[in-house]
Amino acid sequence: MSTVYTEVAVIGGGAAGMAAGLFSARAGARTLILERNEKLGRKLYITGKGRCNLTNDATLEEFLREVPEHPKFLYSALSFLSPQDTMRLVEDHGCPVKVERGRRVFPVSDKASDVTKAWQRALSEAGCEFRLNSRVTGISEEPEGGFRLTLPDGAVRAQCLVIATGGLSYPSTGSTGDGYAFAEQLRVPTQPRRPSLIPLLTADAWTGELQGLSLKNVRLTAARGKKTVYTELGEMLFTHDGISGPLALEMSCHLPQPLPDDLRVSIDLKPGLTDEQLRNRFQREIAEAGKRTLKTLMEALLPQRMGLLLLSVSGIDPAARLNQLTAAQRETLCGLLKAFPLAVFGTHPIAEAVVTRGGVDIRSLDPATMSVKGRDGLFFAGELIDVDAHTGGYNLQIAFSTGALAGHHAALRALASLNE
């Protein structure tokens, strides 16, 4: 079995690995990407529902606001390769992009494959080598410096190493968590893995009855005691076993896991009205059309299925006339409209998450280079690191930026060690 030598080896040819390979090769180091799949960037193909929301045309400050934990860790990486740099990079390599709602960036063709092709063109142009169908199964540190990687058909020796093997979500794309084992084997601390951007499970008796119903312009709130953990306006979706859609997914990034027993989640179905304004609206409806049924009023206020469910939860007869409602019943209805409770008790499994939280502990990495502090030539990049963001193109950009920074510095370190 043969042993190949390279100055920089990159394990994983996803978003972070391709960026690492490109910026290492551009910095002048002989670079080899090792990818277990039959092609590079397999996960990219399924991103953005096949359209690949590759980045967000945000400023640095705006971007960091979308990163719930440790945003400052990304400052250098995003300065090294900004969203605008990424847009230019793919455009310069044959993939024009467009900016959509929320400054989400997509290829003009709406084809995720065009984004991967652009990165591949850039890799070829820079002279970066890659080997497909090459799963790294072990890493050891060489006594004289550098690393030895074990593959089924041989070994690779590298002066510097970038590990960019992704997280644990959608394992069919190749991200099966190998990098966590490598990190632990190399004595690099990691944080427990948890799903993020993930649909939530509810235990309400009516769960599933609203399946497929999307609510727009509502406010979703999660609280513990008096502390609000998350509150945001937007759109959400009921599923067969709970809630999903933009608000629910984003909320999942902010929840402690496992979910605590004192977590309270509610929907404000009328966020445009204060409690007072809602009560006045009821009074007005009663004064103007007291003979209308409650069901008719709810249908005017809410999507039909939501209105009927709210009445069923309130225990008030939908056929009751507005002028028959007691003050207590009006209060119950106003209360439910402003804070409809959801018994959220868990999340879907990590394999179904858009991203994996946890992973390589950021405290063990130098944010200016992505290298492991106090260790020579060892770098991490992408989703494998304990940093993640909301939806909107931010997660791919984090992978591109951390990968680019790691690749660049791995190359500089490898080239410097040649002269030592």
Ligand SMILES: Cc1cc2nc3c(=O)[nH]c(=O)nc-3n(C[C@H](O)[C@H](O)[C@H](O)COP(=O)(O)OP(=O)(O)OC[C@H]3O[C@@H](n4cnc5c(N)ncnc54)[C@H](O)[C@@H]3O)c2cc1C
């Ligand atoms: C359904 C879905 C949709 C998404 N949509 C978007 C979106 O539109 N915009 C956005 O910003 N983010 C999106 N994301 C998140 C985004 O895809 C990830 O954050 C990003 O791909 C992480 O890049 P990465 O390079 O760190 O990991 P990955 O893309 O997972 O790449 C890791 C690579 O390493 C390889 N590998 C693993 N182990 C080994 C090994 N031992 N040897 C060799 N190779 C190995 C894998 O095969 C894989 O190719 C989405 C995620 C999902 C699941």
